[in-house]
Amino acid sequence: MNANFGIIDTAEGAVLIDSGASLQGARLLEVEAARLTAKPVRWVINTGAQDHRWLGNGYFRNRGAEVIAHTLTAATQQRNAHAQLDSLRLVLKERFDDTKPVTANRLLEGAHITLNLGGRQIEVHYFADAHFPGDVVVWLPDKRILFAGDHVYVDRLLGILPQSNAETWLSAFEALKALGPDHIVPGHGSVSDLGRAQADTGDYLAFIVNGIKPLAEDMVGVDAAVAQLGDAPQFARLANYEELHRGNVSRAYLRLEAAQ
Numbered sequence: 001m002n003a004n005f006g007i008i009d010t011a012e013g014a015v016l017i018d019s020g021a022s023l024q025g026a027r028l029l030e031v032e033a034a035r036l037t038a039k040p041v042r043w044v045i046n047t048g049a050q051d052h053r054w055l056g057n058g059y060f061r062n063r064g065a066e067v068i069a070h071t072l073t074a075a076t077q078q079r080n081a082h083a084q085l086d087s088l089r090l091v092l093k094e095r096f097d098d099t100k101p102v103t104a105n106r107l108l109e110g111a112h113i114t115l116n117l118g119g120r121q122i123e124v125h126y127f128a129d130a131h132f133p134g135d136v137v138v139w140l141p142d143k144r145i146l147f148a149g150d151h152v153y154v155d156r157l158l159g160i161l162p163q164s165n166a167e168t169w170l171s172a173f174e175a176l177k178a179l180g181p182d183h184i185v186p187g188h189g190s191v192s193d194l195g196r197a198q199a200d201t202g203d204y205l206a207f208i209v210n211g212i213k214p215l216a217e218d219m220v221g222v223d224a225a226v227a228q229l230g231d232a233p234q235f236a237r238l239a240n241y242e243e244l245h246r247g248n249v250s251r252a253y254l255r256l257e258a259a260q
Helices: 023-037 057-062 071-096 166-177 194-217 222-229 241-258
Strands: 006-010 013-017 041-045 066-070 106-108 112-117 120-125 137-140 145-153 183-188
Touching (some): 006 023, 013 023, 023 057, 041 112, 145 166, 222 241
Parallel strands (some): 041 066
Antiparallel strands (some): 006 013
């Protein structure tokens, strides 16, 4: 349970944002949803394809919930399933028992989709590939609350993985800003506002993309890019900076250079 999740209370049941990384994690989320709403989980919406966003899907489908994901999200989940299962088994051991890689039984298409349950309008937006291909956000327009999934990290440094695209992630971040959220539930870190999300995610992505792009165009090489951008003291306040930053620079450079 190393990420944030969300619960939306509606007149017809609870909507869970992301399902956890295991069957046991999903069960804990169900208990919490019942405690907060006194209602069953009717829907589960996946915001992404990293393990903690979807590997609890099978538990909720077996409980009769409808699991909802964008087609792009589900496709990425399927591509990454075996590697994620192998990785988590090493960490969780018996706590990972009976966890199966089950994708959504309701697939969404298009950039902007409006759903309704119990009179509550829920919007799902795909802006661009971000932390993983097919990442989406969930938006409650009447409350101006954004469940940002792994588009937004606060308090800790975001991770640019081999699957991540820093350039399109920055574009997606700019698009979610245009919604004008009052409250953001990030994928990791404390519930925040747009200013904090900008400082901890938007500014960092801009530093990475704007710094690396000209270096990649000149094909200076990954070692030179890391030497030039590997120290970013303005972000050292974020947890995991020492462990992640230089690797983020390396992976972002390699992707941008390959695109030249």
